[in-house]
Amino acid sequence: xxxxxxxxxxxxxxxxxxxxxxxxxxxxxxxxxxxxxxxxxxxxxxxxxxxxxxxxxxxxxxxxxxxxxxxxxxxxxxxxxxxxxxxxxxxxxxxxxxxxxxxxxxxxxxxxxxxxxxxxxxxxxxxxxxxxxxxxxxxxxxxxxxxxxxxxxxxxxxxxxxxxxxxxxxxxxxxxxxxxxxxxxxxxxxxxxxxxxxxxxxxxxxxxxxxxxxxxxxxxxxxxxxxxxxxxxxxxxxxxxxxxxxxxxxxxxxxxxxxxxxxxxxxxxxxxxxxxxxxxxxxxxxxxxxxxxxxxxxxxxxxxxxxxxxxxxxxxxxxxxxxxxxxxxxxxxxxxxxxxxxxxxxxxxxxxxxxxxxxxxxxxxxxxxxxxxxxxxxxxxxxxxxxxxxxxxxxxxxxxxxxxxxxxxxxxxxxxxxxxxxxxxxxxxxxxxxxxxxxxxxxxxxxxxxxxxxxxxxxxxxxx
Numbered sequence: 241x242x243x244x245x246x247x248x249x250x251x252x253x254x255x256x257x258x259x260x261x262x263x264x265x266x267x268x269x270x271x272x273x274x275x276x277x278x279x280x281x282x283x284x285x286x287x288x289x290x291x292x293x294x295x296x297x298x299x300x301x302x303x304x305x306x307x308x309x310x311x312x313x314x315x316x317x318x319x320x321x322x323x324x325x326x327x328x329x330x331x332x333x334x335x336x337x338x339x340x341x342x343x344x345x346x347x348x349x350x351x352x353x354x355x356x357x358x359x360x361x362x363x364x365x366x367x368x369x370x371x372x373x374x375x376x377x378x379x380x381x382x383x384x385x386x387x388x389x390x391x392x393x394x395x396x397x398x399x400x401x402x403x404x405x406x407x408x409x410x411x412x413x414x415x416x417x418x419x420x421x422x423x424x425x426x427x428x429x430x431x432x433x434x435x436x437x438x439x440x441x442x443x444x445x446x447x448x449x450x451x452x453x454x455x456x457x458x459x460x461x462x463x464x465x466x467x468x469x470x471x472x473x474x475x476x477x478x479x480x481x482x483x484x485x486x487x488x489x490x491x492x493x494x495x496x497x498x499x500x501x502x503x504x505x506x507x508x509x510x511x512x513x514x515x516x517x518x519x520x521x522x523x524x525x526x527x528x529x530x531x532x533x534x535x536x537x538x539x540x541x542x543x544x545x546x547x548x549x550x551x552x553x554x555x556x557x558x559x560x561x562x563x564x565x566x567x568x569x570x571x572x573x574x575x576x577x578x579x580x581x582x583x584x585x586x587x588x589x590x591x592x593x594x595x596x597x598x599x600x601x602x603x604x605x606x607x608x609x610x611x612x613x614x615x616x617x618x619x620x621x622x623x624x625x626x627x628x629x630x631x632x633x634x635x636x637x638x639x640x641x642x643x644x645x646x647x648x649x650x651x652x653x654x655x656x657x658x659x660x661x662x663x664x665x666x667x668x669x670x671x672x673x674x675x676x677x678x679x680x681x682x683x684x685x686x687x688x689x690x691x692x693x694x695x696x697x698x699x700x701x702x703x704x
Contacts, residue, residue: 290653
């Protein structure tokens with residue numbers, strides 16, 4: 241069956257969205273759908289919001305900007321993630337060194353740390369309350385093969401002469417009994433600590449969008465872009481929606497997992513992968529907050545855990561259930577975030593008791609379990625930049641964050657805002673994020689072959 245990459249109408253209920261009463265829910269600006277506009281941003285998640293904020297808040301862009309969202313505001317991956325705002329630091333470092341060299345590998349790590357700092361500065365500047373919580377993250381390794389890989393990453397990071405000393409000093413490794421005692425996690429022989437943070441992602445996006453609306457943003461939710469084509473005679477873009485059509489000078493595609501619905505050339509290049517998340521609510525309100533956030537690494541995937549001040553925890557992942565057929569086939573190359581695979585949902589039951597010494601005999605209730613769709617790329621890095629050289633003049637993309645968008649998206653949005661506004665600013669992003677013909681055609685899909693038992697390269701040839 242050929243995939244349909246448009247969002248499904250009724251996604252599963254996310255804790256982040258259901259527990260906020262925002263005026264932006266079902267929001268449609270009274271100005272309606274304009275016939276002509278300077279910039280259209282497709283997507284109202286963190287990516288689209290970062291571009292809008294870059295234009296309207298940081299660069300005082302004078303043109304008119306319209307944001308179109310297929311469903312409700314921030315109803316995609318951002319409103320459905322685990323709340324982590326976590327730079328990788330050492331993670332994947334050895335892979336980046338092997339592919340790109342030490343200098344670019346260091347640039348990727350430094351970029352993420354700087355991106356988070358820039359976002360924190362904006363939250364302070366605009367007094368945005370999204371429950372930013374800065375703390376330590378504890379990485380544990382659940383198999384011997386994962387432990388070897390992560391330790392290789394760690395030593396590659398620590399020995400890289402291009403990584404600043406002050407950055408290396410923030411990363412600490414422990415072994416054996418010291419690892420178990422320090423981590424507060426059952427059965428780990430090695431752990432690594434790094435700085436991290438968490439946020440309420442839906443509040444983050446809605447608050448930023450409120451400021452953008454005050455500066456003129458025209459937000460239209462429940463307005464899917466169903467088709468887009470270039471009018472060569474006037475050098476503008478025509479966008480078709482059920483509520484009216486728009487002619488735009490420039491278009492930003494900020495659709496992540498859904499990118500192939502707008503840009504068919506990204507079928508098989510940005511592959512939608514469904515993630516599962518659960519909110520575990522303590523039955524006893526006296527339960528203490530976990531001392532750290534966590535990432536428990538398995539082969540190919542892992543569980544990430546956000547500790548909240550009320551003793552509740554947010555878990556994203558599913559452990560080894562991702563690796564088993566047929567659950568794996570329900571997770572790859574699908575944008576159906578209305579259904580949670582049964583075995584993955586069951587995996588979250590009793591999670592706190594199994595994993596944390598502090599919670600061994602505590603009772604938790606899984607009051608929300610939901611899914612969201614991420615956009616995975618063949619090299620694990622996002623596609624960011626201008627699509628002019630690919631036959632799409634004045635169209636820009638920021639998508640394919642492979643489940644690691646929160647520490648990358650904000651500055652990538654600033655980079656696109658510079659391009660769109662012809663700004664004198666020149667925001668830096670890693671060169672390997674930028675779109676090249678090689679990245680568009682190169683295939684590293686062994687990851688998906690192992691999980692789904694199909695060859696996703698065949699998806700590139702699929703037609704609606």
